[in-house]
Structures are given as C-alpha cells and as structure tokens.
C-alpha cells in the first residue's frame with residue numbers, strides 16, 4: 637500500500653488525509669500542536685469547496701452552516717452604501733471552524749494515523765521516498781504546514797515567503813440577540829463584517845491598518861453603527877492576527893515526492909474568504925489526480941491545475957484588500973460612490 641505523511645492538521649491537512657485515504661493510501665498526519673482543533677471563529681465555505689467535501693464523503697457541512705444571503709455594505713455611521721443586491725451569484729455558507737474541522741476528521745478511518753505534538757524539522761528525499769526528522773518515511777509528503785511552512789523553506793530556501801499586507805484582523809464569536817442580516821461596513825482603513833452561525837451566535841471580523849507585530853484592541857469600531865459595538869462587547873474572546881499573504885510568483889507546488897498544499901502553497905489575504913476553500917480544493921485535486929495517473933504524472937497535473945488557479949486568487953484577494961483598507965478620503969469617496977451606483981444598476985437589472 638502507498639504511504640503518505642501529511643504535515644499539519646489544519647483544514648488543508650485533514651482534508652488531504654481524507655482524500656489520500658479515499659485513494660487507498662496509508663496516511664500519517666503529523667501535527668505540532670498538542671491536540672487537533674481549530675480556532676474560535678467562523679469561516680465562509682464556497683459551493684466549490686462544499687462540493688469537494690461531499691465528493692470526499694464529508695457529510696453534514698451544509699446542515700451545520702447558515703446559507704449566506706445577499707448582504708449590503710454600510711458606512712461606519714450606518715448609512716447604506718449599497719443595499720443587498722441579489723447578484724444571482726452563488727454565495728458561501730458560514731460555519732464555525734471547529735465544527736468544519738470535526739466534520740472532516742470524523743471521516744478518518746483506520747488508514748489514517750494522527751500524531752500530535754510532532755514538530756517536523758527536517759525532510760530529506762531520494763528516489764524511493766521522503767524521510768522526516770530521520771524518523772518516519774513515506775512514498776509521498778504533503779506539506780500543509782501553513783503560511784510559515786518549514787517544508788517550503790527547506791525546498792525553496794531563497795523564496796521570500798510571507799509578505800505583510802499592512803493590516804491586522806480581529807475575530808470573535810458573539811452571543812447576542814440580533815435582528816440584523818449582517819454584511820460589511822467599510823471605513824477609511826478599517827472594515828467590519830458579521831454573519832449568523834447555525835447556533836444563533838454571530839461570527840464577526842474587523843480589520844485595521846497598523847504596523848506588523850502590534851498588539852491592539854478593536855477599539856476603533858466602538859463608535860461604529862449598531863450592532864458593531866454590541867458584537868465586540870458580546871464576545872468572550874477576541875483573536876488578533878496580522879494578515880500576510882505569500883510573495884508572487886508562488887513557488888512550484890511539487891518538488892520530487894513533496895507536495896505543498898493550502899496556505900503553505902498559496903496563503904492569501906482573507907478578503908475573498910477563499911484560503912481554506914482553496915486548501916480543500918487542493919486536497920480534492922490531489923486525490924483526483926492520484927487515482928488516475930502514476931505518482932509523478934499526478935503530482936505534475938496537481939501543480940499545473942492548482943498553481944495558476946490559486947495565483948489568481950492571491951492577486952485578486954490582495955487587490956480587494958488594498959481597496960478595502962485604503963485610508964485615502966478621496967479614494968474612499970470614489971470607491972463608495974462606485975459601489976452605490978453599481979448596486980443601483982444591479983437592482984434595476986434585477987427588477988427588469
């Protein structure tokens with residue numbers, strides 16, 4: 637039986653393990669953290685990623701999620717820039733990260749072994765396989781070890797890697813009673829968004845421009861429209877993460893018997909809400925290619941499919957992040973005006 641090591645048990649790593657298991661591989665997942673799990677935040681999962689999870693046999697994602705509805709965009713004082721135009725587009729579902737992670741790992745069968753508290757420090761490969769920490773060996777290694785991937789650094793020591801976007805993100809889950817459909821509010825250099833979860837609580841996120849490495853509170857949103865201050869006050873825990881993406885061009889996702897997947901390959905800013913979805917789609921593609929071709933051909937096909945697709949997303953997400961985070965008052969006025977006109981045109985077309 638073919639064997640694989642998956643480094644990292646984030647959403648990308650655990651989905652890869654399920655995909656490899658379905659192809660008949662014996663999989664060992666190595667996770668540095670003492671236990672499996674995900675952070676306390678929500679996550680949007682787009683239909684393409686839900687479809688991959690369903691193909692992989694991961695059940696119940698839609699049941700545990702809230703279907704997003706068209707949501708509008710407001711100004712910090714609460715005035716609508718644009719209502720909730722129905723663009724006729726597919727929208728993501730919103731789910732708690734831990735729930736999504738649990739649904740995926742629930743599919744682990746006897747072919748998947750998980751070792752937590754295992755830090756991958758070295759990898760070496762030869763014609764016959766890949767060795768980790770001079771300890772474990774397998775036919776294939778999938779590096780799903782996140783944006784600061786040690787495996788990627790070992791393969792591509794010259795690559796610059798993470799690039800600071802200029803903004804930090806706050807996230808929380810609020811236990812508040814609200815009658816508000818959610819949506820986003822864009823200010824000058826700050827953005828806030830929220831959406832309902834299946835258990836009635838609300839997932840919210842906010843971003844603010846600041847130098848990397850600054851610990852701060854989301855106090856800038858205290859003067860923003862209702863229910864924003866209530867959402868922040870109603871959250872037991874607030875996460876703060878500086879937002880990085882990966883330097884372009886991305887490095888090849890395959891070198892010999894080692895594959896990069898998820899943020900290790902293509903970390904993007906969260907503006908499109910597609911980072912984890914892309915990791916899920918990577919895992920689906922890897923499994924699909926491995927079932928239909930020899931190892932080297934399958935890995936080449938994986939790189940050829942996933943690198944261009946995710947490069948586009950990294951670029952689009954970065955561009956949207958720049959637009960959302962601009963603090964220039966003239967650019968903000970023009971931006972909001974264009975959104976308002978765009979929204980009206982869409983509404984007009986929908987009425988016709």
Ligand SMILES: Cc1cc2nc3c(=O)[nH]c(=O)nc-3n(C[C@H](O)[C@H](O)[C@H](O)COP(=O)(O)OP(=O)(O)OC[C@H]3O[C@@H](n4cnc5c(N)ncnc54)[C@H](O)[C@@H]3O)c2cc1C
Nearest residue numbers: 644646647648668680756781782898899909910911912913
């Ligand atoms: C504010 C914010 C909001 C977001 N919202 C969305 C959203 O709505 N929708 C969406 O699709 N995406 C979203 N994303 C992006 C998404 O969170 C990531 O793209 C996704 O979590 C990446 O998953 P991953 O498994 O590739 O990496 P990670 O989640 O980073 O997992 C990597 C794992 O590898 C482990 N690890 C690292 N190094 C080692 C080592 N040497 N040895 C062993 N284990 C190791 C880590 O402990 C970790 O568990 C958001 C991101 C942020 C910051």
